[in-house]
Amino acid sequence: MPSTNPRPYDATPARKVAFLGLGVMGYPMAGHLALAGHEVTVYNRTAAKAAAWCAEFAATAAPRQAATPRAAAEGADFVFCCVGNDDDLRAVVLGDEGAFAGMRPGAVLVDHTTASAAVARELYAAARARGLHFVDAPVSGGQAGAQNGQLTVMCGGDAEAFEAARPVAAAFSRAFTLLGDSGSGQLAKMVNQICIAGLVQGLSEAIAFGMNAGLDMPRVLDVIGKGAAQSWQMDNRGKTMVEGRFDFGFAVDWMRKDLGLVLDEAKRNGSRLPVTALVDQFYADVQTIGGQRWDTSSLIKRLR
Structure with a gap:
């Protein structure tokens, strides 16, 4: 969850916004909007989660819970959404x-x-037909990025x-970039996931190899992390992979959903x-051994 202590947001006029979907990403993202001074109405399929969010951010600008997405969106300048998949989004x-x-x-x-x-x-297309605007804007940075307000x-x-939304989205993002016409954001996220899939598999093989060879892998990672092998995955997941810890938010089930979109x-x-x-x-394979909710770095479990 975001800290309840205000962070130094860019000076952005307060707007009336809605947030649909308070999962591990949406909950803190909506929180950063509230902490930035925006008037936030939230909707979540499980109403108790929305009630808990309103209670946590009660000290901000009149947070409100709505019973439906339509009610949440009424009068809003911006509606932000973060749900599970295509069907959830349409719903x-x-x-x-x-x-x-x-x-x-x-x-x-x-x-x-x-x-x-x-x-x-x-x-x-449906938005344009109604005189509305729609921006596809998937994020990278995981649960930690959402909690810290540092999403890409x-x-x-x-x-x-895009330009209208950018200053408001600055509440939870470090980079908010237009990459092309409708669908380009989703295609860019697919590029991101292709990169991550290969990196995590390579890191898994390297760590498993080093452990089988009897190396002190935390020390090895410290050394090679200063050279050409360095990556975000190595810096943030390498040592926890050695320790067998896989509880860092972005689950295998979600990665398989994303890779299914990529392959389609x-x-x-x-x-x-x-x-x-x-x-x-x-x-x-990781799913079949019970790792559906493990972090994506659990690929190494196949090799150890």
């Missing part, structure tokens, strides 16, 4: 009780769900909507992803 955005039904003309929905580029384009956000959509998109655009497809199957 909170479309329909009589969805966010689009409650948004005023010109309002912007910024979606932080990791979803397909196809659903991003679908919702962008990859955006697709219209420049006008690769079929559409003709990309060859042999390493990614193999690592996806390795994650399936």
